[in-house]
Amino acid sequence: MTLDRDALFIGGTWTKPATDAVLEVVSPHSEEVVARVPEGSAADIDAAVAAARRAFDEGPWPRLAPHERIDVVQALSGLYAARLGEMAEVITTEMGSPISFSNLAQAPAPWMQIEAFLGIAREFPWESTRPGVLGADVMVRHEPIGVIAAIPPWNVPQFTVLSKLIPALLAGCTVVVKPAPESPLDCYLLAEMLQEAGVPEGVVSIVAGGREVGEHLVSHPGVDKVAFTGSTAAGRRIGAICGEQLKRCSLELGGKSAAIVLDDADLTTTLEGLKFLGVMNSGQACVAQTRVLVSRDRHDAFAASLADAIAGMKVGDPMDPATEIGPMVARRQQERVEKYIALGQEEGAQLLTGGQGMPEGLDRGWYVRPTVFAAVDNRMRIAQEEIFGPVLSVIPYDDVADAVRIANDSEYGLAGTVWTADAEAGADVARQVRTGTIGVNTYTMDFAAPFGGYKASGVGREFGPEGLAQYTELKSVYLSSPPM
Incomplete structure (x- = not known):
């Protein structure tokens, strides 16, 4: 089956692109081109x-009753469920x-979002x-905001597309979706499903392209809101453009999340949790728990156990069901992670496992060795900057108050965890960490709650x-008293 495409999905129809420019989609494992698709232009x-x-402005979609839009999205949900394996x-x-991970989260979680938003939309106070x-x-x-520019990243492409598209549609x-140039293929499957579900003409377009195309979309005067997931640096630029134009925006950006391990935490449970949460999606996850905070008394033993757990994970072909850590998305990302590993050693952190160089048994692909540093000072760059790869830093703390201070000593505040045998104490610590989401002995994104x-x-x-409300404007209608 070829993955090549020769058209763009504009206004709900397959359209010849304005230029002959092509995006080559390259496998991070084989470094070979796996598909060619049109590169969108201005x-x-x-x-x-x-x-x-x-x-x-003129079509039926914003003027339908909410239950009529719900019916169309419900049809999309059924189509999506039938293609989860293909999407993965x-x-x-x-x-x-x-x-x-694709079978666990990349494909099913977007479908779960659709179902969750459908339930929310049925109970939403559209008019009261x-x-x-x-x-x-x-x-x-x-009331609907208007035209939405939805810009997802490459790391969880469908997850971040549907977190914007579904509430916007409901x-x-x-919506105009601009997929990342590294990951345009999944949105072609989505476009086919949107068309089959009966989304009206003009309501959704999907145009993949690079940074310049994205900036053209963000700054376009016909766009009423930008919904973006990606790096904090790109988010600052988008926020500046939207601020200048008084355009609505929502920005889901980077993270450097802390996992606070209290002294009474069960070692086996905590290691299993952090093994997944620390390097999920090969470490390419904004919510990854990459700062592991452990008391000084337990630091050395816990760090050694964590390093053993990470060292035992299988690295290799992402299509192998046994693989736990795959390649980085691109050579530039591989090089970025390698530079941070070298930087951690230069900064004086203790390298327990991993380091620079290709993992054993691999001679091609954009792989890095899963790495654990111990005795990390939170002021080090490896503890402050988002690496976006399988690199963990174990940081010692003096007491619980010090752990909270270290967790909060970051420019980021996206996610976090607390590990303890005392759930009530864990919740108390969680309340003190300045982050948008945090879990006690677990971490998940529950689609019923704001993220x-x-x-x-x-x-x-x-x-x-709250996520659905982000795509609405509030209007107050003052009703006159009936005449006497």
């Missing part, structure tokens, strides 16, 4: 925004996520009336009723 973005603008394989092919303090009632309406918005970050980890929230 002209293609203009056409997509124009279609979205017409569909919003495509994502692993294009960006190298281990197939075990409350008594006013001046005598007359007030009608409060949630709210009555129209997002404090500080440089972003602006706004996804998931839950």
